[in-house]
Amino acid sequence: VSGDRIGSELQAFLESGVSVLVGTRDRLLVPEGARGFGLRVLAEGAELEVFVPEAWGERTFANLADNGRVAVSVAQPEDHRSVQVKGSMLEIRAGGEPERAAIDRYREALIAKFSVIGFPPSLFHRLNVWPCRVVRLRVEALFEQTPGPRAGVPLAGEGAAR
Amino acid sequence: MTLRLEELLPCFQGVTPSILATCGRDGEPNVTYVSQLFYVDAKHLALSCQFFNKTRRNLGENPHATAVVHDPRDFRAWRIQLRYLRSETSGPLFDTMAARIQVIASHTGMAGVFRLLSADVCEVVAIEPVEHLLLPEPLAFAARSDELPDGPLTELRGLQCVTERIARAPNLERLIEVALSALDEIFGFTHSMLFVPEGTECRLVALGSHGYGESGAGGEIPIGEGLVGTVAASRRMMRLAGLSGELRYGRAIREQFVRSSGGAILRPELPLPGLADAQAALALPLLAGDELVGVLAVESRDPLAFDEWDEAFLQIVGNQIATAIERLQEDEETPAPAAAPAAAAPSPVATKAAARRRFVYYRNDDCIFVDGDYLIRNVPAKILWKLLNQHRAAGQREFSNRELRLDPTLGLPAYKDNLESRLILLRRRLEAKCPEVRLVPVRRGRFALELATEIELEERATA
Numbered sequence: 001v002s003g004d005r006i007g008s009e010l011q012a013f014l015e016s017g018v019s020v021l022v023g024t025r026d027r028l029l030v031p032e033g034a035r036g037f038g039l040r041v042l043a044e045g046a047e048l049e050v051f052v053p054e055a056w057g058e059r060t061f062a063n064l065a066d067n068g069r070v071a072v073s074v075a076q077p078e079d080h081r082s083v084q085v086k087g088s089m090l091e092i093r094a095g096g097e098p099e100r101a102a103i104d105r106y107r108e109a110l111i112a113k114f115s116v117i118g119f120p121p122s123l124f125h126r127l128n129v130w131p132c133r134v135v136r137l138r139v140e141a142l143f144e145q146t147p148g149p150r151a152g153v154p155l156a157g158e159g160a161a162r
Numbered sequence: 163m164t165l166r167l168e169e170l171l172p173c174f175q176g177v178t179p180s181i182l183a184t185c186g187r188d189g190e191p192n193v194t195y196v197s198q199l200f201y202v203d204a205k206h207l208a209l210s211c212q213f214f215n216k217t218r219r220n221l222g223e224n225p226h227a228t229a230v231v232h233d234p235r236d237f238r239a240w241r242i243q244l245r246y247l248r249s250e251t252s253g254p255l256f257d258t259m260a261a262r263i264q265v266i267a268s269h270t271g272m273a274g275v276f277r278l279l280s281a282d283v284c285e286v287v288a289i290e291p292v293e294h295l296l297l298p299e300p301l302a303f304a305a306r307s308d309e310l311p312d313g314p315l316t317e318l319r320g321l322q323c324v325t326e327r328i329a330r331a332p333n334l335e336r337l338i339e340v341a342l343s344a345l346d347e348i349f350g351f352t353h354s355m356l357f358v359p360e361g362t363e364c365r366l367v368a369l370g371s372h373g374y375g376e377s378g379a380g381g382e383i384p385i386g387e388g389l390v391g392t393v394a395a396s397r398r399m400m401r402l403a404g405l406s407g408e409l410r411y412g413r414a415i416r417e418q419f420v421r422s423s424g425g426a427i428l429r430p431e432l433p434l435p436g437l438a439d440a441q442a443a444l445a446l447p448l449l450a451g452d453e454l455v456g457v458l459a460v461e462s463r464d465p466l467a468f469d470e471w472d473e474a475f476l477q478i479v480g481n482q483i484a485t486a487i488e489r490l491q492e493d494e495e496t497p498a499p500a501a502a503p504a505a506a507a508p509s510p511v512a513t514k515a516a517a518r519r520r521f522v523y524y525r526n527d528d529c530i531f532v533d534g535d536y537l538i539r540n541v542p543a544k545i546l547w548k549l550l551n552q553h554r555a556a557g558q559r560e561f562s563n564r565e566l567r568l569d570p571t572l573g574l575p576a577y578k579d580n581l582e583s584r585l586i587l588l589r590r591r592l593e594a595k596c597p598e599v600r601l602v603p604v605r606r607g608r609f610a611l612e613l614a615t616e617i618e619l620e621e622r623a624t625a
Contacts, residue, residue: 029187030243031193056293069191070191071192073195084192123237152215
């Protein structure tokens with residue numbers, strides 16, 4: 001797979017405190033969906049790291065160990081702007097202090113975004129997000145996922161930079 | 163399955179989005195938010211398909227799906243393993259889901275553009291809690307259960323009380339007042355409105371409201387548009403929770419339509435009736451036999467204000483209101499004792515009445531303005547114009563419903579003319595815009611025109 005890259009505008013959007021979902025599947029193609037808690041773009045947009053809390057990531061980690069296929073969806077609560085990244089896992093490791101700091105920053109960004117639509121900050125403080133694992137993946141394709149007729153259309157040329 | 167789907171009903175109200183993961187035949191996973199999963203029965207959920215997107219294609223290739231749903235009250239989560247069974251494109255489930263989408267579509271100006279393609283029915287294979295999602299701290303959210311009325315006896319007594327008041331209402335106007343205020347007093351429905359079909363036109367008009375400050379009478383909604391109009395068209399009860407979320411979702415789709423169609427013209431967004439910041443709404447059709455006699459709507463600022471209990475309860479009360487409306491429309495001309503003294507009480511605004519009011523009737527669209535402000539239109543406007551003119555020409559003070567029915571210029575249909583509703587609407591609009599002119603019931607089927615001001619009448623062809 002030659003792979004799409006994440007352009008700078010899209011990178012800013014992905015790292016702005018939008019909600020993160022991680023999709024995987026097992027050997028029998030039974031899918032799993034789990035919340036991620038923050039992400040960062042690496043290697044000039046060719047790679048992505050997503051933080052998945054240990055507390056609810058067990059099945060996600062098992063699926064990744066089995067086959068490495070992964071989908072990461074991000075969505076902005078106030079206008080539903082959504083993008084999905086498809087890729088393959090390069091590495092999984094335990095989160096360290098840098099990730100812990102990133103998670104705290106992400107929590108503050110989430111609170112700011114979600115309070116606009118009526119979610120109480122206390123919810124985000126109660127989420128059991130630490131410890132987490134860091135899933136690094138190679139970006140292979142980018143898709144528009146905002147609800148509507150364009151959902152599922154490849155993002156090449158818009159958010160993506162080849 | 164140890165957990166029952168019924169225990170998770172709050173998760174399917176559409177307040178907190180659910181996560182849905184699917185996987186294609188090629189092994190590519192897909193994960194997305196879905197704004198709502200529909201509870202079908204104890205073993206089935208349905209997904210709404212508005213676009214043939216990746217999720218839908220994946221389900222066709224590989225029936226396995228996993229949903230993560232949240233209880234909107236405390237954010238606890240459950241993982242539900244699903245197996246896609248079939249897509250329904252007609253039938254009761256499809257109709258119910260389509261009507262909900264129609265509400266959002268019409269509010270966001272996308273009626274006919276944004277619609278349900280299919281109800282994708284999935285079997286529930288397993289349910290398990292997502293453990294350790296939340297840290298063990300005291301619940302940050304108040305559970306709602308303590309706000310519910312206590313026990314069945316209380317509900318039964320309350321119902322009895324509402325029933326009695328509805329049955330005793332002497333006329334349609336009182337019926338609406340007592341029914342809406344009893345719903346608030348006894349069961350806490352603080353904001354409610356009652357709409358009736360307006361003549362032969364495909365519109366509904368608000369005949370009464372409770373909890374909104376001003377009367378709201380005269381507000382119109384086309385049948386088929388918005389929550390109330392959709393309920394009238396589909397004749398199905400509908401409950402919406404997390405309204406602001408659903409409308410945001412609708413607006414996102416609207417944006418996408420505009421972008422993908424090069425700015426195609428969509429209709430402007432409709433204002434919601436009633437509360438500007440309503441978070442939950444429930445509306446039900448009032449049916450007498452096969453006939454739609456009205457729509458009852460309640461609203462709340464609490465996204466979880468209404469549940470299955472409210473639906474069941476309002477259905478019972480709604481049936482009684484519908485029967486009473488039918489009865490009061492039918493027997494309004496039978497002789498009855500003189501109206502209650504309250505009806506003849508002097509108007510509280512009489513002391514500060516304007517000395518002179520000027521009415522202008524525009525023939526091209528049958529509407530009346532009073533001192534430059536819109537008052538009323540269509541049949542009620544024609545009725546008022548007739549009354550004012552006969553008063554001026556012949557000094558007539560008292561009128562009968564019968565003489566209105568026999569006047570062909572008013573355009574009342576021969577059967578089911580809803581004359582009583584039209585007179586109520588006229589009375590309410592006068593109270594709001596011109597309290598110096600009153601229509602006071604004398605006895606059933608007769609009323610008096612009372613003027614506490616000089617009036618000036620002018621007729622124009624167009625504005």
